Amino acid sequence: MDYNVIIIGAGPGGIFSAYELTKIAPELKIAVFETGNELKKRRCPIDGDKIKTCINCKSCSIMSGFGGAGAFSDGKYNITNDFGGTLFEYIGKRKALELMHYVDDINLRHGGEGTKLYTTAGSKFKTQCMQNDLHLLDASVRHLGTDINYVVLENLYNELQDKVEFHFNTPVEHIEVLENGYRISCKNGAYDCEKCIVSVGRSGSKWMEQVCDELQIPTKSNRVDIGVRVELPAEIFAHLTDELYESKIVYRTKQYGDRVRTFCMNPKGAVVNENTNGIITVNGHSYEDPKKQTNNTNFALLVAKHFSEPFKDSNGYGESIARLSNMLGGGVIVQRFGDLIRGRRSTPSRIEESFTIPTLSATPGDLSLVLPKRILDGIVEMIYALDKIAPGTANDDTLLYGVEVKFYNMEVEVDEHLESRYKGLYVIGDGSGITHSLSHASASGVYVSRMIAEGL
Numbered sequence: 001m002d003y004n005v006i007i008i009g010a011g012p013g014g015i016f017s018a019y020e021l022t023k024i025a026p027e028l029k030i031a032v033f034e035t036g037n038e039l040k041k042r043r044c045p046i047d048g049d050k051i052k053t054c055i056n057c058k059s060c061s062i063m064s065g066f067g068g069a070g071a072f073s074d075g076k077y078n079i080t081n082d083f084g085g086t087l088f089e090y091i092g093k094r095k096a097l098e099l100m101h102y103v104d105d106i107n108l109r110h111g112g113e114g115t116k117l118y119t120t121a122g123s124k125f126k127t128q129c130m131q132n133d134l135h136l137l138d139a140s141v142r143h144l145g146t147d148i149n150y151v152v153l154e155n156l157y158n159e160l161q162d163k164v165e166f167h168f169n170t171p172v173e174h175i176e177v178l179e180n181g182y183r184i185s186c187k188n189g190a191y192d193c194e195k196c197i198v199s200v201g202r203s204g205s206k207w208m209e210q211v212c213d214e215l216q217i218p219t220k221s222n223r224v225d226i227g228v229r230v231e232l233p234a235e236i237f238a239h240l241t242d243e244l245y246e247s248k249i250v251y252r253t254k255q256y257g258d259r260v261r262t263f264c265m266n267p268k269g270a271v272v273n274e275n276t277n278g279i280i281t282v283n284g285h286s287y288e289d290p291k292k293q294t295n296n297t298n299f300a301l302l303v304a305k306h307f308s309e310p311f312k313d314s315n316g317y318g319e320s321i322a323r324l325s326n327m328l329g330g331g332v333i334v335q336r337f338g339d340l341i342r343g344r345r346s347t348p349s350r351i352e353e354s355f356t357i358p359t360l361s362a363t364p365g366d367l368s369l370v371l372p373k374r375i376l377d378g379i380v381e382m383i384y385a386l387d388k389i390a391p392g393t394a395n396d397d398t399l400l401y402g403v404e405v406k407f408y409n410m411e412v413e414v415d416e417h418l419e420s421r422y423k424g425l426y427v428i429g430d431g432s433g434i435t436h437s438l439s440h441a442s443a444s445g446v447y448v449s450r451m452i453a454e455g456l
């Protein structure tokens, strides 16, 4: 055997697997294989000047490399079982929360000290939301911010690099089952290990599907969330964001009974492009450092779409809608809310005249040509509902960027140890379809490492 444990993917799932193994079983020989670069070499070429839009790099620096999709994220670690994944269904609610707190402690010890932990407990907004047919979900959220999140990752890498063998720019192509372990093959060779942790995140979803096909590991999938990113002056949501930082609010539409929810709220943040398998969608983040903050707050409004038989390709559906916006706008489209409800496109001059200054250079256009009517109707209804608790949300100058798509990896069949039908082959993090967040993905890494250390 070349290694006791091979970890595929250096996102939060992979990093916390490696971290925990080095702590509790330092004698083990561990390797991490990662498609992308080490942290300091991760750089997206879009500079807003010479390169304005995505040029489809071989490996996307935003999604891949040490830190995974979370490296340049807002670093919001939500400590809750109410959203961010269904890890608790496998390991129990108490254990899941305990591990999320454990991860939080590690982040604090690696540079996150002094960052704020917000909580919905005892908040007056819960009542105010309910009185307006909106539902605020329970959570505590540690906001590291993009800047501190980076420092934490840097410190974790410095600590791990002497104890773990990192193979960057080395995508794993295949996993082969051996009699007493696993062989992973990459362009530069093959490596054998006793135990293998697969933590390939969202960017590895297609590859994960291929592995499950090859190894006949059952999967299921049928959900995608589609919507827009809303951007408005920070003052409009300040009363909520000052107290809660992020509020996850759910609304059931009157017209269709669909659920629309807020997602990934970034006070004084910036809207950014995201590249998933070559398709440009929208996302957002914000900095802890006041000097880097903007005057706007952004958040997503998403509608969950579940499909029933015979249709199975929910991600393909989301991709097609995102492709449509890329076709019309050459990337992400931006539209003023006032233009949308008047049934007209936004033009460069209408955006220029807007009192809300966009933080992302996107193409002014018409989102009603992209989003299915039912989804768009739900979003408009929710904007009016939010206007009751945050007056100004439904202003003409509120900006909507489209499309935001939250792809869900198909759910890989694993047991309560997050172990596949093959003993010693674990599938964790967002790549398993079980987690959808930094805290849940990290917690799943700690969890399997403890299982492995016990077994070995």
Ligand SMILES: Cc1cc2nc3c(=O)[nH]c(=O)nc-3n(C[C@H](O)[C@H](O)[C@H](O)COP(=O)(O)OP(=O)(O)OC[C@H]3O[C@@H](n4cnc5c(N)ncnc54)[C@H](O)[C@@H]3O)c2cc1C
Residues within 6 Å of the ligand: 008, 009, 010, 011, 012, 013, 014, 033, 034, 035, 036, 062, 063, 064, 065, 066, 067, 068, 069, 070, 071, 072, 073, 074, 075, 076, 077, 078, 084, 170, 171, 172, 173, 199, 200, 201, 202, 203, 204, 207, 264, 274, 283, 284, 285, 428, 429, 430, 431, 435, 436, 437, 438, 439, 441, 442
């Ligand atoms: C812009 C942005 C902002 C976000 N903000 C937040 C936030 O504030 N809070 C939150 O909770 N979540 C946020 N998320 C989501 C969060 O980043 C993910 O939930 C989290 O990173 C999942 O961790 P993971 O380790 O499972 O996967 P990932 O972070 O996706 O890491 C997987 C790694 O595996 C590598 N990989 C893939 N395939 C292979 C292969 N075949 N061989 C080798 N390596 C491979 C990838 O390159 C990647 O580095 C955000 C995401 C984005 C894109």
